[in-house]
Amino acid sequence: MAGTKQKRKAKIMKAKRTKGYPKMPVSSSKAGRPSQKPSKKQAEAAHRAPDPNIQKRALAIFKTLSNEFPDARCMLDFASPLELLVATILASQCTDKQVNIVTSKLFRKYASPADYIKTPQEELEEDIRSTGFFRNKAKSLKKCCQSLIEKHNGIVPADMEALTSLGGVGRKTANCVLGNAFGIPGIVVDTHVLRLSRRMGFTEEKNADKVEADLMPLIPQKEWTRFSHVMADHGRKYCAARNPLCDECPVGHLCPKLI
Numbered sequence: 001m002a003g004t005k006q007k008r009k010a011k012i013m014k015a016k017r018t019k020g021y022p023k024m025p026v027s028s029s030k031a032g033r034p035s036q037k038p039s040k041k042q043a044e045a046a047h048r049a050p051d052p053n054i055q056k057r058a059l060a061i062f063k064t065l066s067n068e069f070p071d072a073r074c075m076l077d078f079a080s081p082l083e084l085l086v087a088t089i090l091a092s093q094c095t096d097k098q099v100n101i102v103t104s105k106l107f108r109k110y111a112s113p114a115d116y117i118k119t120p121q122e123e124l125e126e127d128i129r130s131t132g133f134f135r136n137k138a139k140s141l142k143k144c145c146q147s148l149i150e151k152h153n154g155i156v157p158a159d160m161e162a163l164t165s166l167g168g169v170g171r172k173t174a175n176c177v178l179g180n181a182f183g184i185p186g187i188v189v190d191t192h193v194l195r196l197s198r199r200m201g202f203t204e205e206k207n208a209d210k211v212e213a214d215l216m217p218l219i220p221q222k223e224w225t226r227f228s229h230v231m232a233d234h235g236r237k238y239c240a241a242r243n244p245l246c247d248e249c250p251v252g253h254l255c256p257k258l259i
């Protein structure tokens with residue numbers, strides 16, 4: 001009986017891991033628990049009055065896409081905030097699938113920020129080579145891990161300001177870590193979210209941070225992370241950069257098709 005219970009527990013842990021949940025308790029740098037407080041910029045943007053017509057359309061699109069992609073989630077494999085931080089840095093200009101292939105070996109070799117620092121630059125570059133831009137990414141990883149050790153005792157902080165002050169970490173990476181490792185909502189403006197938001201007429205901006213600021217007041221804050229996931233899934237399945245499948249699109253009737 002005890003054996004069956006143990007097997008079931010192991011199965012649940014495995015399922016959580018493949019869905020991108022952290023396997024260990026998360027902690028912030030100072031308080032020892034994640035901060036739910038949005039940054040000043042987030043709070044300002046969230047309270048800016050949105051265009052009611054655009055907001056109505058955005059909510060309808062979000063609802064439809066949520067039904068279309070009920071299992072939308074972070075596609076990067078990770079088991080701790082540090083692993084997600086590293087995977088997100090590697091995901092720049094690379095597919096999540098390729099990053100997962102690389103990190104499946106990488107995370108066995110590098111378990112802590114200190115491991116990234118003590119490994120020679122050239123060796124780290126080789127270990128992440130197939131994610132592209134490996135020299136810059138290796139530099140970013142080392143810089144980031146150095147700051148983690150110096151400022152946060154080697155623990156990934158659950159705070160936007162602290163995360164973006166780490167070397168090589170911008171708002172996209174920070175929002176990804178906050179939303180998926182700590183449960184703090186954030187809009188991840190990746191290539192899909194940026195492209196779709198412009199096509200759908202939610203923004204005219206090209207800069208990711210400005211796009212994020214335009215999206216914030218359109219979508220309820222608690223849905224920011226999920227919004228990012230369903231938009232990314234929609235971008236992969238229907239609204240590709242080239243030849244979007246507008247005829248089959250589930251939100252075609254809501255989209256101004258600003259392609």
Ligand code: SF4
Nearest residue numbers: 239244246249252255
């Ligand atoms: S109608 Fe076309 S451009 Fe608009 S969201 Fe759908 S696939 Fe993308």
